[in-house]
């Protein structure tokens with residue numbers, strides 16, 4: 352009976368605690384945890400208007416400056432970590448990363464509510480951008496110009512990319528070799544969705560474990576597929592029509608190299 356009562360009493364408490372939180376990690380430890388309610392109470396909280404690249408229209412969000420949150424989580428000197436990146440973990444396994452220097456720009460706002468829709472509004476592809484969504488107020492601060500707009504955010508982590516993803520590095524390949532340049536492209540365009548040996552995003556499949564992708568898929572298929580996956584399948588894999596033949600060959604060299612060094616067939 353006592354146990355039964357205790358369970359009954361505990362249930363509403365747990366429900367109250369379960370509102371989603373954005374967690375900031377540093378050095379493997381939780382540095383800050385904020386719910387939408389916490390964010391709304393912060394002094395800098397305000398409504399911003401942005402040209403939203405997903406809705407392709409003007410949108411209004413309740414938001415707090417990301418720089419202020421990074422300072423609250425990591426201290427005033429966070430921007431001096433020039434070699435570090437900030438990793439954004441989304442609920443669907445998307446894991447983008449951006450150099451600290453990009454986030455030093457004013458205009459990055461962490462949205463915690465759609466100012467015109469209490470429960471957010473689905474984006475054209477169907478997903479909700481909440482609970483937390485990074486938007487940029489400057490008209491030039493677009494995805495194309497390298498400003499990240501990650502949605503469904505759950506975790507923010509500051510780390511050096513080589514420490515975070517050691518198993519994705521093309522060890523033994525010079526930076527200006529074909530495999531080294533392929534890694535640069537992979538890091539920029541692919542790693543947020545794909546892992547190599549388990550290191551990276553989890554929206555798409557791992558491309559080296561247990562087998563290297565170029566060991567079982569023909570490069571004559573892979574190269575045009577990577578440029579324009581939408582012409583093969585209905586897929587979450589975006590098109591990369593700006594990748595030229597040289598960059599596609601370099602990606603192949605990176606895949607070959609990774610499979611060589613990990614001994615996968």
Ligand code: HEC
Nearest residue numbers: 540541544554555556564568577584586587588589591602
């Ligand atoms: C937004 C997420 C996303 C990004 C970014 C992305 N992919 Fe994908 N990719 C996927 C998903 C999801 C799949 C699995 C579904 C499919 O094959 O259509 C996939 C599949 C693949 C496959 C497997 C094809 C096969 O049938 O064996 C390859 C190879 C691939 N991606 C390479 C890349 C490369 C190279 C890049 C960067 C230039 C990249 N992807 C960027 C999501 C992504």
